[in-house]
Amino acid sequence: xxxxxxxxxxxxxxxxxxxxxxxxxxxxxxxxxxxxxxxxxxxxxxxxxxxxxxxxxxxxxxxxxxxxxxxxxxxxxxxxxxxxxxxxxxxxxxxxxxxxxxxxxxxxxxxxxxxxxxxxxxxxxxxxxxxxxxxxxxxxxxxxxxxxxxxxxxxxxxxxxxxxxxxxxxxxxxxxxxxxxxxxxxxxxxxxxxxxxxxxxxxxxxxxxxxxxxxxxxxxxxxxxxxxxxxxxxxxxxxxxxxxxxxxxxxxxxxxxx
Numbered sequence: 001x002x003x004x005x006x007x008x009x010x011x012x013x014x015x016x017x018x019x020x021x022x023x024x025x026x027x028x029x030x031x032x033x034x035x036x037x038x039x040x041x042x043x044x045x046x047x048x049x050x051x052x053x054x055x056x057x058x059x060x061x062x063x064x065x066x067x068x069x070x071x072x073x074x075x076x077x078x079x080x081x082x083x084x085x086x087x088x089x090x091x092x093x094x095x096x097x098x099x100x101x102x103x104x105x106x107x108x109x110x111x112x113x114x115x116x117x118x119x120x121x122x123x124x125x126x127x128x129x130x131x132x133x134x135x136x137x138x139x140x141x142x143x144x145x146x147x148x149x150x151x152x153x154x155x156x157x158x159x160x161x162x163x164x165x166x167x168x169x170x171x172x173x174x175x176x177x178x179x180x181x182x183x184x185x186x187x188x189x190x191x192x193x194x195x196x197x198x199x200x201x202x203x204x205x206x207x208x209x210x211x212x213x214x215x216x217x218x219x220x221x222x223x224x225x226x227x228x229x230x231x232x233x234x235x236x237x238x239x240x241x242x243x244x245x246x247x248x249x250x251x252x253x254x255x256x257x258x
Contacts, residue, residue, distance in 0.1 A: 006087040007083075007084040007085060007086065007087050007088060007089075007090070007112075007117045007118075008084070008088075008089045008090065008117060008118045008119070009080070009084050009090050009091075009092070009108060009109070009112040009117055009118070009119040009120070010029035010033060010089070010090070010091040010092070010119075010120050010122065011091075011092045011093075011094070011098050011105045011108055011109055011119070011120070011121045011122070012025070012026035012029050012030065012091060012092070012093050012094075012098060012121075012122040012124065013026060013093075013094060013095075013096060013097045013098045013099075013122060013123055013124015013125070013126075014026070014040060014045065014049060014093050014094065014095045014096070014124055015095075015096065015124045015125040016041075016095065016096055016125055016126065016127055016130050016210040016211070016212065017125075017130075017210070017211050017212060017213070017214055018042070018044060018045050018048060018212060018213050018214060019048065019214065020214055021124060021125040022124075023122065023123075023124070025122050026093070026122045026124065027052075029091045029093075029122065030049065030052050030053055030091050030093055031052050031053055032089070033053060033055075033088075033089050033090055033091035034055060034083075034088035034089045034090065035055050035056075035057075035083045035088050035089075035090045035091070036049075036050070036052070036053040036055060036056035036057070036090075036091045036092075036093065037056070037057055037058075037059050037076075037079070037080055037083075037090070037091070037092045037093065038050055038056060038057070038058050038059060038060075038092075038093050039058075039059040039060060039076070039092070039093070039094045039095065039104075040058075040060070040093075040094075040095050041095040041096075041212065041236060042095075042212045042213070044212075044213065045095065045212065046058055046060065049093055053091075057079075059076050059079075059092075062075050062076055062079075073103055073104050073107070076104050077104060077107050077108055077111065080092050080108055081108070081111060081112065081115075084112055084117055085115070085117075092104075092105070092108060094124075095124075096124055096125070096126040096127060097123050097124045097125065097126035097128075098121060098122070098123070098124060099121055099123065100126040100128065101126075101148060101168050101169070105121060106121075109121050127168075127208075127209075127210045127236075127238055128146075128166070130210035130211075130218065131166070131208050131210065131238060131240065134208070134210070134218040134220065135206065135208065135220060135240065137164065137240075139164055142162065142163050142164050142243045142246075143160070143162075143163035143164065144163060144164040144165075144166065145159070145160060145163050145164070145165050145166070146165075146166040146167075146168065147165075147166075147167055147168070148167075148168050148169055149167040149168060149169055149170040149172070149173035149191060149239065150169070150172060150173055152167060152194075153173060153190060153191060153194060159195075159197075159198040161198045161199060161243065161244045162243050162244060162245070163243060164240070164241070164242060164243060165239075165240075165241035166238060166239070166240060166241075167191070167238065167239040167241070168238055169235060169236070169237075169238075170183075170188075170191065170207070170233070170237050170238065170239040171183060171233050171234045171235035171236065171237045172235045173187055173188060173190070173191045185229050185230065186229075188228060188229040188231075189229040191228070191229075191239075192225060192226065192228050192229045195225055195228075195241065196225065196226070199225055199241065199244065200225070201224065201225055201226035202224050202225070202226065203224065203225045203241070203242075203244070203247070204222055204223070204224060204225075204242070204247060204248030205222075205223060205224075205225050205228060205239060205240060205241050205242070205248075206220050206221065206222055206223075206239075206240040206242075206248065207219075207220070207221045207223065207228075207231060207233050207237050207238075207239060207240075208220050208237065208238045208239075208240050209234075209236060209237055209238070221233075222248055225241075
């Protein structure tokens with residue numbers, strides 16, 4: 001729908017690493033908007049972005065205000081759209097790429113356009129391209145399949161073990177109620193049991209985290225699939241499962257960060 005009313009919405013990506021991944025367009029939208037909302041994955045990143053605009057507000061407290069992700073997402077959408085409807089140029093900045101494994105940005109863009117407001121989604125660097133660069137992986141070599149970990153657990157969907165498999169938000173695998181809580185060992189075991197239908201127990205997998213601060217390196221922990229449930233990792237970790245013909249446990253594994 002063409003713009004018919006006042007108010008403009010920009011949804012922009014912050015990238016993964018503080019200050020390194022911000023595009024000129026995203027920076028301009030952040031600095032020049034009448035109202036800025038920020039959802040960052042790290043407190044230092046959040047404070048840096050909030051300081052770029054005097055009229056800014058963090059969306060992170062909304063996660064603590066509601067018991068489920070669904071309620072949090074509805075509230076986020078409501079508070080941002082209220083400012084757009086008041087006729088302001090509003091920017092909502094999300095970590096990584098705002099259109100990748102992120103529900104609220106897409107809902108905001110769709111609702112704003114449905115209501116006649118101008119809305120633009122500006123891409124950012126997500127964990128995916130960071131992963132390819134950090135681990136030296138070319139997704140075109142074997143093909144690549146990606147899923148959100150809990151949704152993959154809930155779906156009866158086959159796996160192509162000849163392709164690279166990426167499972168996102170594996171630290172919340174088994175969070176079927178959307179409570180945004182870390183997965184338990186038992187919930188992670190459900191993930192392992194399903195993967196064992198397609199891969200041998202000794203198959204090497206990597207738990208990956210992109211660097212958030214420029215002074216840090218990425219993290220990459222190699223483990224046999226059978227030991228995955230006992231590993232300690234947070235909500236933002238990505239599980240990298242190589243094709244069957246690639247055995248990282250007996251050959252040269254991708255370099256691990258420190």
